[in-house]
Structures are given as structure tokens and as C-alpha cells.
Amino acid sequence: MFRKSIFFGAVFALGAGAASFAAEKLPPISQADRDLKVAPGEPSASAVFLIQRGTIHLRNFSLQDASSTIGVQARLKVLKEEGKSHAEIVIPHSDYLRLSRFEGRTITPDGKVIKVDSKGKFKRKVSETTKRLVTSIAFPSVEVGSILEYEYELNFNSFYYVEPWYFMDEIPVLQSEVTWEIPNQLKSRVWTVPNFGADIKLDQKQRTGFIEAKFYASNLPSTPSEIYGLPFRDQAARMMVVPMAYRDQDVNLPLLESWAAVAEGIDKDYLRAQAKPLQVALKATSLTVGKEGDEKAEALRRFVRDEITTLPDYGAWVEDTVTVDKVLAKGEGTPVAKALLLQSLLAAVDIPSQLIWAADRRRGAVLGELPNPGFFDRVLVRLSNGVGSGVFLDPVDRSLGYGRLSPYYEGTVAIVHDAKKPETITLPITSFITHTRYAKLDLAIDAEGRAAGKGELALKGHYAWEQSFSKRSAEETKDFWQKWAEGAMPGYRITALTIVDRPDEGALKVGWAMAATEESVLGDEVSFVPSRPIGPLRQPFTVTESERRSPVMLDHSGVEEIEVNVTWPKGWSPVAPPQSAFTDAGIAAYRVDAKVDPATNSLNFKRRFEIRKREPKDRVEFAALRNLYTEAEKRDAQTLVIAHR
């Protein structure tokens, strides 16, 4: 898709001349580089970047630059056999992020230089329609000790494609530097995140017509890849020269100056897309006949969510050919177009609303101080002034109920779109108590040692959202839960499965009958793990709090609860009755209550695991969470044996 140049397209008649971009050569390979056998501080690293260098030339319109340019040069050393996997480099590009040069060479341990020739270079289209491509190179003659050098250039027109420079990588980086060439006419500011103690230094020079600012840092560790860690773009030490406004004698153009500047630019397209929505008004009326208040909003949300196909896209932009009437007629639209349609439908029945730009946190955090509409992947609609005021509606996600947000949007920074006064907000986080996963088993053991009974699993809130596939067929849904039940309760035959999935209520219930399989019936004893089918828990955090390198963010908080009732015949009894336990670690808690009643030959076993917060605030809280998992893992693993005595 052509990324509409909101601000520039109509304003500038661009010259055809290319930017005079010529990157300085990398420094000669030093003897220390040649001798390097182990990455400093990371002996396990299979390869190391000796240097990564970027030159970002920001477009100067007065010099008729055709585009902005990012030039990247890198020198990497292979330290182990496994490091050879770094000898293939893949660069995605597109119509609007154009690859203009991509070269590589291998420097063998004996100093021979071998260029990547045409046989080692490949270009392929990822999608013809969206004009996305991938160019790859495979370095020749790579062995342990080889040094690989590559360089490429990407050209782009819009300042919105300016990304931060990441000083770190998935392998260690000994030297990382980026030089920004900033036209004098471009008002900008520097934004820096020196994670992992990166000491980012600056050398700045005034050149004719532009400022040259070089930022550099040394001895950077690899970025962590840990369970429940943050995405790379939130972890790496990084910096960016933020283009705030372009001003010369003819033009005064706000860019990423503020959210207000961004919102004002985009608002013109929103207004045009929503102008005179005649068909939309008729549709809104027909969809809400006989409905009142919230019911109207819900009917319209469901219509947009379920009847309008979502076309994948990112950003808060909308194409200049899009109108809400067209979206309605065509039955498809991007997340932004669907939100605009929903807002227009609501307006047609006098329900005022606001558009909220939001982003899935797995793609990286939205930063209030870095106004960029490219962050966003979803536009929510928030009801305002009157009916359901403050309720968030997601016009895309089919597994979400009215007023609910997915866990990956909760607690994220979002922008309330307003042409005059956009507002930075944090989307609400629901309490852990609203997200529950509850399983109950009722089992009876007969005189022949056969256990049989029934079970149910009830999910609410985020747990239901995770498992609700409202577009999945009934047959697939049944297969999914049958497999889940058989896997969660080995040794039992699962029959009479029933599933009630109510995504609009944020609830999902599964029921079944169960009987011990022939191969698990022993005649004189029955053994089972009472934490099933939800447990047994596994410790997810394999490194200690002092070793953990990245902050923890669980998918969401919640309560996982199991209740098992077992009865057995006369002459049978538990070999070792389960023990009750309770540990409260603040951020989470674990409780087991087990009661054996000899009079009725029965056991009531309850186990509850609460995660009250999805993010430990510090290492101490992380340690508490981790220790609780350790405890819970041990207790959850206990097997209960009921035997004929």
C-alpha cells in the first residue's frame, strides 16, 4: 500500500536529484579484531559485531534531495561454528522503503577478501500487492575466524519512517555509531534510551547546510531473549533524532513536533473519510431499530467487527480514497477505516465518541514523548458524553466482548485523537480477579479401581479471550478442546464434550465426562495428579533474579483454581493424603486446601494460584514471584495415590 505522504505530497514539487550520500569507509581491521576469539563478557556468543555504523541523511528539500537515506555498514566476526548462521543477511524493503545498495564481502582468517557475487544475492517479492520485497545475501567462504562486512542503503520519502538507531543487537556489539545529517531547516531534538548502561557519546559538527551529529557507544552486550521479556525495540539501547518541523523561507511544516501536530495533519483525512456518510446513516438506523442506549452501540460494534473484513495495516493513517460509505459498500477496511466507520455509525444514532490510537505492546511500547502515528496498529472507539461514556470498543477483535480490551492493549499508552488537543492516556488495566480459570473434577472410584466422573473448565476475562476463537468452526473447536482434555488428563477417556463460548460476555465453559482408560486401570490403586487439568505448573523463569537481564511482563494477571472431589469404596484410602499449604508472596499467592473425610471416603482438594500483578516492580518482587513458582511447581507435581489397603 502506498503510505500517503500526509504532509509532503501536496506541498513539495520534488526534484529528481538523489541525495549525495557517500558513507565513509569502515576503519581498517585492527590486529585486535583479527586476534579476537571470544566476545568480551560473553564467552557463549557465536559471533560479534566488531562495528555497526549508520549514516542517516535526512532529506533537505531546499537542496532538492529526492529522499532521506539510511546507510548501514557492519563488520561481524564469526567466533564459533554456530556463528556461521550469521553469514546470511536478509533485508526487507518495499516501495516506500527502497533498497538501493547491498554489498558484502568475506575476509578470511588469512586476510583474503572475497566479495558476495551475483550468485550469492537474491531478491524476492514477499507480496506483489503490497510491494514488499526481501533481498538476501549469503557470504562465501565463511569459517570460524572469518570477518564479514556488509553495507546497504535504504531510501524513504516520509520522515515518519525514521526509526531509532539501536546500538545493540542479538549478539554483542563492540562499537556502534550513527551519524545523523540534519538539514539546518529541520527543527529536531535528540531522544536517547541508554539501556544496559550504554555510555552514548556525541560529536557534533556544523557543515554547510546541515548539522552532522555522531552518536556512539562501545562494548554493548547482546539484547536478552528471556521469557516474558520485552520486545527488542524496548530493550536495546537506542537513540533518535526526532524530526519536529521543517521550516524554510517557503514552508513551515510541523512533523513529529507534538501529538497535536500529528493529529491535526491526520484529522483532515478523517474528516474527508467521514464526510456525508449517507449509506452509513441508513445502515446505522436499520441496525439499531428497537434498541436503546448501550444496545445500539453494541449492535453497531458487532456489525463492524463481524461483517466488515479487516485488512491488515499499521499506523493511524487512512488512504485518501477511503470513505466510510465505501468501506460499508465494500465490506472491508483497515483497522483505522473500521474505526472511522464505527464512529460514523454511532454518530448517526447520536452516540458521540472519540478515536483512540492504540498499539499491541508486543510490537513495542508507544512513547508519549515520541509522537509518531506509525506506532499504532488499532484504533479504538471510546464512547463519550452520555451513552456508555468511557466504554472502549474494539472494532476488529472478534474474541472481545463489549467494552473489553485484549491484555496486550491494557495498560499501554494511547492517544485520544483530537485535531486541536489530543490527549495521551494509559488504557485501563482490569483487576486480576476478573480473569479466572476454574476447573472442577468430580470422580468416583469403584471397587474394581476404575475412576470415572465429570469435569468442567470455566474461563473468564482474558483467559476466555485467549481461548475464544469465535471464527473457528464448531468442529475445530471441539477437536481443540478434546485434545486439550486428553492432554491435560492422561489416562482418562474424555467423552460428552460440551463447549459454550460467549466471547461477547468474556466467558467460555467446557464440560466433559471422563473415565479411566483400560491401560491405566490397575485394580488395586488409582494415582493421579490433583492439580490437573490446569496444573501442574512449571517454573517459567529459568534464571534467578540476579541473572535475569530484562524486565518481566506476564501476559496478564488472573486466578487459576482447581477443585477435585474424589470418592472411593470401602477398604480403600489415600496412601499419603495431600497436604494443605498457603504462601502469599504479595505479587502472587498459592494455596492448597485438602480435606479427607474418612466417614464418607472422600477427598475435597482445592488449589488456587493468583497472579495479582502482571509486572514485578523490581528484582525483589520478581524474586518473590519466581520463588512462589518454585514452590507451586513442587506442590503441583504431587501425585495422589488411593489404594485398596
Place this chain on the structure above:
Amino acid sequence: MRRLWLSLTVNLVLAGSVSPATVLSRTVEVTIEPDGRVVETHALRVRIDASSDRDDWSPYPILVNDNRKIQILFAGVERADGTSQKLDKKALDTLGLTGEGILHASQKFRTVAFPESPVGSVLVLNYRVELRPYFPADSLSLLSVSPTDSLKIRISGGGAAFRYRIDGPTPNMVVTPVPGGIEITGTKVSKVPKLEYGSRMDMDGPTLRYGWGGPSRWEDVGEWYLGLVGDLPAGGPTVRQEAAGLKGADDRATIQKLVEHVRTKVRYVAVEVGIGGYRPHSPEEVRTKAWGDCKDKATLLIDMLGAAGIEAFPTLILSSNDARVDADFPSADQFNHMIVAIPQTRLGALAGLAVSDGLYFVDPTQEKGGLSWFGSSTQDQNALVIKRGASRIVRTPRLHGGDTRTTDVQMSPRAAGGFEGQARLHFSGDLASAFLADAATRRAEDFRGTAESMLRARLPGGDVKFTEWTRGEGDLPAITFSASVTLGLAPGVRSLVLPSRPLTPPLSTLEGREADIVLDVPVATTRWKVELPQGWCAPRAPSQSVENEIGLFRQKIESDGKFVTIERHTEIRQNWVKKEQFPKLRELILAEHRANARSLRFECEAPAGLD
């Protein structure tokens, strides 16, 4: 590792996911033209029966490549209210085929995106395919992911040498051979079956394989391949020189050095462009650039072995744990990998080697291990050993050490109650290879944490402290993890349920089953040596052993009064189990599952009812 030998045939109709929609009609006309072109026309009408169906059928993918051109003749939706919509160009896209480990491929998918359509709508798609097959054979899946009301397949123009084979039952279908082709019609044809522990062929349903002209025997397929590579420069001076430098004291030593050289010096990179899916690059080029795919590495190894005076043969194989080449229908498009066969006489002692029918097999894409290491996905497979005038299918051997896992736990009583001791976990084969790669690249604390987690899973309820890992010395990739362990027990408890998971499938897998069962099961041994605390006695559970043609399960309990040793061993010797062998598999399942389910009670008096 992903290997690139991309089949040029794809089961197009199976490309969607599972769906309850109804295929109202599916018509495929295949015309084999005299000039070698093949023209296919496909017409498909799918009724949306549930709101979820559209997502399962859209976007609809059709394979495209340099040799296979697609023309969408019509795509649209007919709604139940009588309206219809013809899709425009915006609904079409071409997506590059991407996959883990593939740097570049010329395979793409032409996709058709259908709009949201209410229940009762019919998705309509007509398209034409024109291709020039590299090898005169192709295949077609007869079933779809949804039940098919009306099926019509007609293949014509194949001439006198037309041949076909359908590998599976065809209920509700009528198969009619016609001159130079075949017609298949069907009404109310079922959808692809769902099977657990099944072979890929059974899970895909019956496949029609057909061929025409030219090669029709495996010998012919071999000659076809040799023709394809006939002009490939071989025996170049630098390759010969390098091979000469690696000559060992005897043939075996030379083979070992050359295999190791190609494994370590030429890195595996998957690139396929057009005929490059079949044709390797020249050994000289591969040696120079030091990277290549399976056939590049195999061809270089063969060339180097030849330079060292050791004849070796390219061998086409299907690398898979759940599929096998149909040996009754010779064709080139069933393989996805190339390995090397060497006359076994050149190896000397054969113990532990992948030897079958006079040939030793070696896979130069495997990065770890020595001559004995032959991955499980290439074991017990129909491989085409290519030799001028004498190409033949050979079943590769099934080896004992492809994937073995041994857990050893030694425990002594603690003064505070419970037990403490040591645990060792030893892997060799596939899994060890993956762990060794992991150990070389992950931070020490990450790797230790993962190893500790794995050990804890084998000792649930215990405290596990990882102590060390060691790399095995032998020919097979091997790794051993060690940990100190403590196991708490509630006061008065004298029983343990040893944590081991059955590896054989549940008995329900056998019920009413006609299809083969395919088991991908490691050779697993768990040994516990427990020092008996004061007042404890050895458990009364009997030792047992079930051994038959399918495999072995053994539980051995021995005690000298001070220690008790419990050993469980599961080994599947035949991973493809036919229906007539199900009773044997049943014996193994019962023995293994019941032994695993039973607790071990260390009581000195026999519980009532047991003796």
C-alpha cells in the same frame, strides 16, 4: 534442519485449514500436450455453511513458480439472496514462499481473498495452470478439507505410456481409465480424515499419482537425474587437490575426513530457483563459496570421494518422520532431500553404521557427529540410489541410536526425611544435536536454567540443582546433564510414583483403526537406585518384560536389601505399525502405561489384597 528439495507438486486443495464448508463441486481437467506442456483447469464451488468458513477458505492459495503459471479465470461470490460479486484485481496477490531456514525460493502462492460472505454464499473460483514439468509426473489429492458433493477429475493426453496409481481407498468415487488418461468422478466424497499417530499419506487421504512418457521405472528416474546433471563439471583440479590432502590411512579414514570436511566447511543454506530445486551447483562452485543445500553438499562429497578413489552415489530420499516415498510409483517429485551412498565394502567394520543392501548411507547436511550419525528422519525410508544403468530403491536402515534418552537417579535417605542424591540425564542423537548447538550459543546461565528445568520435569516435586553438562565423545552427538536432587516426603509416607511418562500412544488410538500407526518414539531408559531407609522394604511390584516385533517394554526391580534398583526401558523397533500388528502394539501399551501408573510402595508388610 530444513532441507530444500522442493517438490514441484502441491496439494492445492489441501492448502486451506480444516473446515465444515461444503465443496459443491470440484472439477479438475488436466491436458498433457504433445509438446510437453501440461494445462490444468480447476473449477471450485464452495458453500459457506458456518460463519467461520470464509476465513478457512480465504485467502485461497495456489502454488506458482518459474515453471508454473497461473491465470485466474473467475473469482467471485454468489450470495443466497441471489446477488453476486465478481472479485477484482485487488482481491488477488502473489506471496513469496517463506520458511524457516530458506534463504530464497522461487516458489510463490497466488492468493485469492474472498470477502466476508453470509452463510449460504458460494465461493466460486476458476483458474488455469500451465506448466512444463521437469519430470513427467504429477499428483493430485482426491479429497478436500471439506466434504465434496461432486468431484470430477479428468486427465488426458498422456498417450500410451500414461500410468497412474492411487494410494488409498476411494469410497464414493468411480475410477475409469481412458486412453492416455483417467477419469475420476465422485459424489458425496468425504473430507480428509483426522488421524492421530498417522502417516502423512493417510492423513492427506488418497492421492492420485500419474505419469506419462519417458521414465516409468526407478532406473529411469535415476537416468533422468543423471541427464539433468550430466553437464555438471566434476573432478575439478582444486576439488581433487583438496580431496588428496584429506586422504586418510585407509578408505574409512578418508571417508571420515571428507564427510567431516563437507559437513563443517560447507554451511547449509537453502536456496532454490527453478530447476535449482533439482539440479545442484557444480562441486567446484560449492567448494569455492563454501555454502550450499543438501544436493550441493552431497554432490561435492561424491566428487571428493571420487577424487580419492572411492565411488559414491547420489541418493534421493524423503526426509520425514511420518511419510514415505511410494515405492510402487516411480517419480522424481516424491523426494525432498539428497544424501550419499557408499559401497559398504569401503568402510571396513560396519557396526553402528547406517548400512543397508550393501550400501553405507551418510547425510552431509548433519552438522554434528561422525560416520555413525544418521538422523531419524532419514531412517527406514525408501531411498533412490542413483547409479548409471542400475538405479534402485533401497530401504535405509533403522538404527538403534537415532534418539536415545537415559535418566539415572541415585538417592539416599536424608536425616531430615526424604531423599537426596544425584540425577544424570543422557541424550544421544537428534535431541543431543539440538542441545549441543544450544550449549554453544546460549549464555551459560540461560542454558543451565533450561537444563535445570528439564531435569525438574523428570523429578517433579523435588529440588533440583544443576551441576554440570558434558559433551559425549563418540560418533553420535551426545550430551549428559547432571544435577543434585532432593526429594521431600510427608511424614509416614513410604511410597513413590516414579515420574516417567509413557511414550506409547493410548489404547484408544487402536480402536476401529484401519490406517497404519506411525510412532516417533525415542529409546528411553529410566533407572532409579534408591538406598532403603531404616524400616523400608523393597517394593513388591514384579519385574516384567514385553518384547515383540514392534518393540520392547521392560520394568526390572531388583534389591539387595540395602538398595533397590528400578529400571524402565521402552524401545520401538518398528515405527510403522500395520493393522495386523496392532495386538502386539497393544501388549506394549498395556505394559508400559500400567507400569507407569503404579506407585511403588516400600512397606514391609504386604498390603491386604495383594498377596
